Amino acid sequence: MYPINLDLNGQSCLVLGGGAVAERKVCRLLAEGAAVTVIAPSLTRPLQELAESHHLTWQPRTYQAGDESTFFLIICATDNEAVSHAVAAAAKAQGKLLNVCDVPDLCNFTLPSIVRQGDLQLTISTNGKAPALSRWLRKQLEQHFDERYGRWLAELAAIRRQGQSVLPTSRDRQAFWRQALTDDVMALVDNNEIDAASALLRDRLAAWERKNHET
Numbered sequence: 001m002y003p004i005n006l007d008l009n010g011q012s013c014l015v016l017g018g019g020a021v022a023e024r025k026v027c028r029l030l031a032e033g034a035a036v037t038v039i040a041p042s043l044t045r046p047l048q049e050l051a052e053s054h055h056l057t058w059q060p061r062t063y064q065a066g067d068e069s070t071f072f073l074i075i076c077a078t079d080n081e082a083v084s085h086a087v088a089a090a091a092k093a094q095g096k097l098l099n100v101c102d103v104p105d106l107c108n109f110t111l112p113s114i115v116r117q118g119d120l121q122l123t124i125s126t127n128g129k130a131p132a133l134s135r136w137l138r139k140q141l142e143q144h145f146d147e148r149y150g151r152w153l154a155e156l157a158a159i160r161r162q163g164q165s166v167l168p169t170s171r172d173r174q175a176f177w178r179q180a181l182t183d184d185v186m187a188l189v190d191n192n193e194i195d196a197a198s199a200l201l202r203d204r205l206a207a208w209e210r211k212n213h214e215t
Contacts, residue, residue, distance in 0.1 A: 104128025
């Protein structure tokens, strides 16, 4: 599998099925800004509420051939094996992105487990082979990569913007960050000393600027 992050903002996505699994997939798509359509005879109560509040479009029926044709991405979350195979064949013939839940052999992409802190996103994938292991690893990572790392990423982004004039070329930027973002800085972050870590990096950026001016 080739890992990739998709921008789904405004993209038209189809979810087949209205149960608990479909609910999780829909919520994740909506969180990424997708325009979601659900085709299913019935919905869980949370999905019904999303439909009633116009956060998704619901077509209360079963899948029909051709339903997938207008969508960028399709997730099949039904327990109907015949539907899963029909959707897989049709979607792949049209070059669509397709995930059939719990049937990796029918998918052309799988969904990783996610640890998210602000703009920091860590993903774990077993290529659909062992979802339970992905869940276990996610819980382990969540214990370590907590909200500290979301705050630290925001600080790094600010320092990076500050350094754009000091580090005008790609080579300069790579050289600085390789030297500056070291274990002692990250140890401060790990100890929740975000301000101290930020100050240390800013001092190193200032020292880099002085050195360049002297030369």
